[in-house]
Amino acid sequence: MTPTPDTSAATATALAPDFALRLVAWQRQHGRHALPWQQTRDPYRVWLSEIMLQQTQVTTVLGYYQRFLERFPTVRELADAHLDEVLAMWQGLGYYSRARNLHRCAQAVRDQHGGAFPPSAAQLAGLPGIGRSTAAAIASFCFDERAAILDGNVKRVLGRLLAFDGDLASSAQEKRLWRHAETLLPAAEADMAAYTQGLMDLGASLCSTRSPQCLLCPVQDLCEARRRGTAEQFPVRTRKLKRSRREHWWLWLEHEGRIWLEQRPARGVWAGLWTLPLFEDEAQLLSQARLLSAQAPEPLPRIEHALTHFDWVLHPRRLPLQQAARPGEGAWVAREELPRYALPAPLKKLLG
DNA sequence: CATTCGTGGCA
DNA sequence: TTGCCAAGAAT
Numbered sequence: 001m002t003p004t005p006d007t008s009a010a011t012a013t014a015l016a017p018d019f020a021l022r023l024v025a026w027q028r029q030h031g032r033h034a035l036p037w038q039q040t041r042d043p044y045r046v047w048l049s050e051i052m053l054q055q056t057q058v059t060t061v062l063g064y065y066q067r068f069l070e071r072f073p074t075v076r077e078l079a080d081a082h083l084d085e086v087l088a089m090w091q092g093l094g095y096y097s098r099a100r101n102l103h104r105c106a107q108a109v110r111d112q113h114g115g116a117f118p119p120s121a122a123q124l125a126g127l128p129g130i131g132r133s134t135a136a137a138i139a140s141f142c143f144d145e146r147a148a149i150l151d152g153n154v155k156r157v158l159g160r161l162l163a164f165d166g167d168l169a170s171s172a173q174e175k176r177l178w179r180h181a182e183t184l185l186p187a188a189e190a191d192m193a194a195y196t197q198g199l200m201d202l203g204a205s206l207c208s209t210r211s212p213q214c215l216l217c218p219v220q221d222l223c224e225a226r227r228r229g230t231a232e233q234f235p236v237r238t239r240k241l242k243r244s245r246r247e248h249w250w251l252w253l254e255h256e257g258r259i260w261l262e263q264r265p266a267r268g269v270w271a272g273l274w275t276l277p278l279f280e281d282e283a284q285l286l287s288q289a290r291l292l293s294a295q296a297p298e299p300l301p302r303i304e305h306a307l308t309h310f311d312w313v314l315h316p317r318r319l320p321l322q323q324a325a326r327p328g329e330g331a332w333v334a335r336e337e338l339p340r341y342a343l344p345a346p347l348k349k350l351l352g
Numbered sequence: 353c354a355t356t357c358g359t360g361g362c363a
Numbered sequence: 364t365t366g367c368c369a370a371g372a373a374t
Contacts, residue, residue: 052370055357055370057361057368060361061370094357097356129372133371133372209368270357270358305359308356308357309355345358345359360368361368363365
């Protein structure tokens with residue numbers, strides 16, 4: 001049995017000087033330059049943008065980014081804030097462990113780095129919420145460090161450039177691609193910011209997931225997938241994520257315009273966010289409701305909410321109360337106070 | 353190494 | 364409607 005020859009490694013080495021120089025030139029002429037987080041080299045602002053942009057589209061981040069900076073203009077103000085307020089500013093953006101790690105990271109910068117982000121990818125990667133790729137992005141943008149990123153865009157661009165046929169669901173294959181990404185880095189530190197941005201810009205525009213526009217690509221004649229006419233086949237990623245389904249009942253208690261909210265535990269789905277009391281089935285909800293009122297809760301239309309790995313069906317049941325009992329650990333929240341509470345998207349929609 | 357984390361947009 | 368995916372990291 002002859003092992004498949006690893007042509008991608010030789011390809012990466014052969015392309016190394018040309019690819020970077022072309023990408024850098026293209027980025028400077030055709031890439032994005034007007035995004036808010038591109039108007040600065042302040043590590044705090046660049047870091048904030050990189051965290052928000054993890055698994056999140058640029059258009060979604062834009063509004064959050066400005067509002068967040070107005071409330072927390074410096075890393076110290078973020079570090080000194082309460083986690084609940086950080087979560088409230090993050091509500092709707094998703095992946096809430098990012099907000100939790102963001103807060104922890106700000107405190108680490110304050111307490112262990114004298115209030116300034118450490119100026120190297122290696123040190124940045126040791127901070128909460130900053131992995132290898134995010135560390136490299138910050139270091140290349142702010143400090144011109146020759147450090148490779150490997151996000152979704154880069155996996156697609158390099159996967160096609162090298163016709164990399166390893167399954168990126170495998171960590172061993174991803175490790176190989178990391179090495180290629182480092183091989184392809186530009187020689188000059190002065191080119192690093194444009195190079196890193198160029199990889200992102202190319203992946204977000206011409207080298208898109210579906211219908212890539214190879215004819216306009218600055219590296220079309222270097223691209224192995226383009227040569228084969230099989231750009232859409234890269235990168236290779238077998239998905240084994242099976243979506244499951246969960247079903248719960250939500251008790252919406254109201255008293256004199258206030259709503260009863262409970263804070264979810266610090267781990268798991270919607271960690272630290274405020275929600276309605278959740279029940280495994282309708283019988284348990286009704287059992288709780290009978291302790292609070294002689295009235296029966298009003299059934300509201302079901303909510304179908306899709307998370308990454310499961311579909312969630314929620315059945316809201318609304319129950320106005322004459323007297324304000326305390327059904328457990330939680331808070332009666334007036335509507336005008338709701339913005340200070342971090343609510344998951346479907347609840348914000350339901351209450352809105 | 354596999355799983356667990358949100359949300360909105362798009363074909 | 365359904366599935367896929369977007370500037371990933373932590374466990």
